[in-house]
Amino acid sequence: MSIKSEPVPVVLSPEPNRPTGLKLFFKKCGQQKALLAMSVPFLIWLFIFKYVPLWGWSMAFQDFKPAKSFSEQEWVGLEHFTFLFGDEAFLRVLRNTFAMSAINLILGFVTAIFLALLLNELRHIAFKKVVQTISYMPHFLSWVVAASIISYTLSLENGIINIALMKFGFIDEPILWLGIGEYFWGILGTSEVWKNLGWNTIIYLAAITMIDQEQYEAAEIDGASRLQRMMFITLPALKPTIVILLIMNLGHILEAGFEAQYLLGNPMNLDYSEVLEIFVLKYGISMGNFSLATAAGIFKTVVSFIFLFTANSIAKRLGQARLF
Numbered sequence: 001m002s003i004k005s006e007p008v009p010v011v012l013s014p015e016p017n018r019p020t021g022l023k024l025f026f027k028k029c030g031q032q033k034a035l036l037a038m039s040v041p042f043l044i045w046l047f048i049f050k051y052v053p054l055w056g057w058s059m060a061f062q063d064f065k066p067a068k069s070f071s072e073q074e075w076v077g078l079e080h081f082t083f084l085f086g087d088e089a090f091l092r093v094l095r096n097t098f099a100m101s102a103i104n105l106i107l108g109f110v111t112a113i114f115l116a117l118l119l120n121e122l123r124h125i126a127f128k129k130v131v132q133t134i135s136y137m138p139h140f141l142s143w144v145v146a147a148s149i150i151s152y153t154l155s156l157e158n159g160i161i162n163i164a165l166m167k168f169g170f171i172d173e174p175i176l177w178l179g180i181g182e183y184f185w186g187i188l189g190t191s192e193v194w195k196n197l198g199w200n201t202i203i204y205l206a207a208i209t210m211i212d213q214e215q216y217e218a219a220e221i222d223g224a225s226r227l228q229r230m231m232f233i234t235l236p237a238l239k240p241t242i243v244i245l246l247i248m249n250l251g252h253i254l255e256a257g258f259e260a261q262y263l264l265g266n267p268m269n270l271d272y273s274e275v276l277e278i279f280v281l282k283y284g285i286s287m288g289n290f291s292l293a294t295a296a297g298i299f300k301t302v303v304s305f306i307f308l309f310t311a312n313s314i315a316k317r318l319g320q321a322r323l324f
Contacts, residue, residue: 060295066288080295090296093279096185096272100256103189105249108200111193113238116204117230135198143195147263150191154178178264181272188260188273207241208234240321247315247323251308254300276300 029036060080062073084090115135122128138146153160154177162174177183211234219229258277265273274282276296284293308323315322 057294057298059291060298062291064291064294066290076291080291081299083292084295084299089283090279092271093274093276097254097256097275099185100188100261100275101253103185104192104256105253107189107193108196108249109242109246111197112200113204113242115197116201116208116238117234119201119205120208120234121226121230132198135201137198138195139199141195143259143263146191146195147260150187150264151178154187176268178266179268181269184264184269184272188257188264191260191264192257203241203245204238207238211237243315243320244323247308247311250311251304253307254303 058070061075061077063076063079064073119128119132122131141149152158154162156162156174156176159174159177161177162171165171166174177187215233216229219233224232254276256275258275261273261275262278265278280293280296284290284296312322312324
């Protein structure tokens with residue numbers, strides 16, 4: 001008769017001197033002194049230029065007069081916010097800002113991912129570098145130069161767009177593209193793609209280089225085509241990067257730009273070209289109504305926070321990559 005002995009459970013006791021909580025935090029800080037020292041100038045800059053100016057938000061609740069001291073200012077509560085949301089011009093500007101931001105966001109993401117996928121498939125290194133260089137170059141042009149090029153391209157008399165469309169019989173007479181408000185959003189979206197497409201692809205190309213090449217080799221051996229490798233290997237690997245960038249861009253949904261709209265806008269397309277930044281400059285700062293300008297800035301910040309946290313929360317619930 002054999003006696004079977006049951007295994008004795010082993011209880012692992014915690015290490016006697018293992019730091020926890022604050023001790024672990026300070027230990028990690030001690031191990032990364034160089035990184036912390038490098039971050040100090042940035043934290044000082046952040047505090048001085050980002051947090052200290054928040055005191056100026058108080059102007060939105062005052063009838064602010066620059067000549068008076070803080071104690072002499074007249075407090076008006078939410079009067080400026082009420083005026084903003086009851087003003088037809090502000091609502092129109094808000095519509096334009098959201099529309100142009102959405103167009104730039106969608107076109108920017110789709111075209112940048114598409115170009116990154118195509119560049120990744122190029123095997124001729126010299127041709128690949130030429131394409132990358134050509135696509136990057138417009139990003140380094142100032143919007144003053146870029147707007148001049150766009151205006152000349154779309155001009156009524158010598159614009160290459162009108163000449164080409166008339167040559168191929170699509171139109172019978174030249175079109176004043178920048179004089180028709182309904183065309184402005186499309187023109188701006190196309191201009192943003194032309195100027196920033198190459199630059200936006202950099203981060204996607206960097207993410208693609210991190211993909212294990214053995215996956216492509218195994219897929220090729222199994223008979224997968226290039227399109228199938230892109231669909232089932234490259235795009236899924238890019239998914240975390242796409243989600244993170246989408247969350248970050250949604251946090252800037254009310255920042256449709258300023259220079260492009262200001263330089264390409266004119267009285268004929270004003271109803272479609274004016275955005276929040278131009279509204280603040282024209283009706284706030286230029287007219288000395290700093291309280292109204294501050295109220296519009298607070299509104300933009302609050303909306304940005306709402307979009308950022310909402311997008312991050314949705315990504316968290318769906319089990320996707322997120323900022324925090």
